[in-house]
Amino acid sequence: MEKLQAIRGMNDILPEQSLGWQFLEACFHSVVKGFGYQEIRFPVLEQTQLFKRSIGAVSDIVEKEMYSFDDRNGDNLSLRPEGTAGCVRAADQHGLLYNQQQRLWYRGPMFRHERPQKGRYRQFHQFGVEAFGMSGPDIDVEVLQVAATLWNELGLTDHLTLEINNIGSADDRKKYSHALTSYLSTKLEKLDDDARNRMHTNPIRVLDSKNLDVQSALVEAPLLCDFVNENSKTDFKKLQELLNKLGIGFLENPRLVRGLDYYNNCVYEWTTDILGAQGAVCGGGRYDGLVQQLGGRATEACGFAIGVERLVLMLDSLDKIPANVLKPLDVYIAVIGENIELEGLKLSQAIRRKYPHLGVVCHCGGGKFNNQLKRAFKSGAEVAVILERDGEGDESLTHAKIRRLDESGDSRLEEIVDIPEKLGEFLKNSAS
Numbered sequence: 001m002e003k004l005q006a007i008r009g010m011n012d013i014l015p016e017q018s019l020g021w022q023f024l025e026a027c028f029h030s031v032v033k034g035f036g037y038q039e040i041r042f043p044v045l046e047q048t049q050l051f052k053r054s055i056g057a058v059s060d061i062v063e064k065e066m067y068s069f070d071d072r073n074g075d076n077l078s079l080r081p082e083g084t085a086g087c088v089r090a091a092d093q094h095g096l097l098y099n100q101q102q103r104l105w106y107r108g109p110m111f112r113h114e115r116p117q118k119g120r121y122r123q124f125h126q127f128g129v130e131a132f133g134m135s136g137p138d139i140d141v142e143v144l145q146v147a148a149t150l151w152n153e154l155g156l157t158d159h160l161t162l163e164i165n166n167i168g169s170a171d172d173r174k175k176y177s178h179a180l181t182s183y184l185s186t187k188l189e190k191l192d193d194d195a196r197n198r199m200h201t202n203p204i205r206v207l208d209s210k211n212l213d214v215q216s217a218l219v220e221a222p223l224l225c226d227f228v229n230e231n232s233k234t235d236f237k238k239l240q241e242l243l244n245k246l247g248i249g250f251l252e253n254p255r256l257v258r259g260l261d262y263y264n265n266c267v268y269e270w271t272t273d274i275l276g277a278q279g280a281v282c283g284g285g286r287y288d289g290l291v292q293q294l295g296g297r298a299t300e301a302c303g304f305a306i307g308v309e310r311l312v313l314m315l316d317s318l319d320k321i322p323a324n325v326l327k328p329l330d331v332y333i334a335v336i337g338e339n340i341e342l343e344g345l346k347l348s349q350a351i352r353r354k355y356p357h358l359g360v361v362c363h364c365g366g367g368k369f370n371n372q373l374k375r376a377f378k379s380g381a382e383v384a385v386i387l388e389r390d391g392e393g394d395e396s397l398t399h400a401k402i403r404r405l406d407e408s409g410d411s412r413l414e415e416i417v418d419i420p421e422k423l424g425e426f427l428k429n430s431a432s
């Protein structure tokens, strides 16, 4: 029979790769915990309307990338293409937002029907943080500090650049949109179909185009910053001052607009040049209008989302995943002889109890000594404990040897010992 394959652009993460993911997740958890953020979990499926109203009906995501379908009741649902909309929906539905401040984080799979390539998938994962009920710019800076701290923990600081821009208020952007539409109508020959449509429906989206011809047509386009209101400018200046004083480097990019409609004031992206075209690893900003746009009461908000696959690619290519993280196992127990299963399981458990940080596998499924030892070597464990029974009866002698499993094989040490006691010493000695 023909074997079924995963859906294109949706990746399996195999055990060996999972170790890198776990390392990244642990770093992220410890950083957000350090900043006092709390986890929120919400469904991967929502009403399609939620994303249309938040991300914007005229956006790449909603127009071309969503996995939407009618369920058996005829309700139109979509797999979430990002986390902010669901986070706001959940937090507001459960009364977490009104008159309160919240610092939240989430993680999980997102779905976009894009052209799969390195760093761009149809199911991918994000870590995100969202802060509600604070007007900024201090909280915007705190949120950026969360990301900067994570890069630092991961050893990626030198490979990431923060680009920021001030996109002002919805009113500012309306005025700017008119100016941009007039400008674009003088460059029609360089625009693609998308840009020609959007110059009327949502001209700012044109700035986000990945088409180089369209980008070249934009060189002399009016700049959004010339349309931004004074309050917003003051906040943006303060934000830059704070970043400078905290030693968080940034570049101002007046053309950065982000692909989602809900942002206002400060928006940003962290990019790297080691991932080719898929250089954005984190994007975010302020979105004060979104809660109200989704039916809640006006609530200030800001946050970012990190693309986990792109971070993992960075960690891999820069060799930043520590070797000890990549070791899946510490001890492999081989069990030789008849009726020795119980002793094996008990000894493994005794070792686990005494050394809760160790990974201990007890060989299952029987087999000859050589085969079991081969598995022990293959398992990646540092030591094998060989538990052996002489003879058949329950009364017969059971003894154990400890053996180091390094590749040279010449430092092997074999002793009959009180295993849980001696194992600690042995591991300590072998670590040094």
Ligand code: ATP
Pocket: 082, 112, 114, 119, 120, 121, 122, 123, 124, 125, 126, 258, 259, 278, 279, 280, 281, 282, 283, 284, 305, 306, 307, 308, 309, 310
């Ligand atoms: P891009 O410009 O690369 O399409 P985006 O602006 O669409 O990114 P956001 O919606 O801001 O991305 O999502 C935040 C982060 O999620 C991105 O910076 C990126 O790291 C990651 N990301 C977005 N889309 C994908 C995808 N299809 N596959 C893998 N990661 C993705």
Ligand code: MG
Pocket: 259
């Ligand atoms: Mg995109």
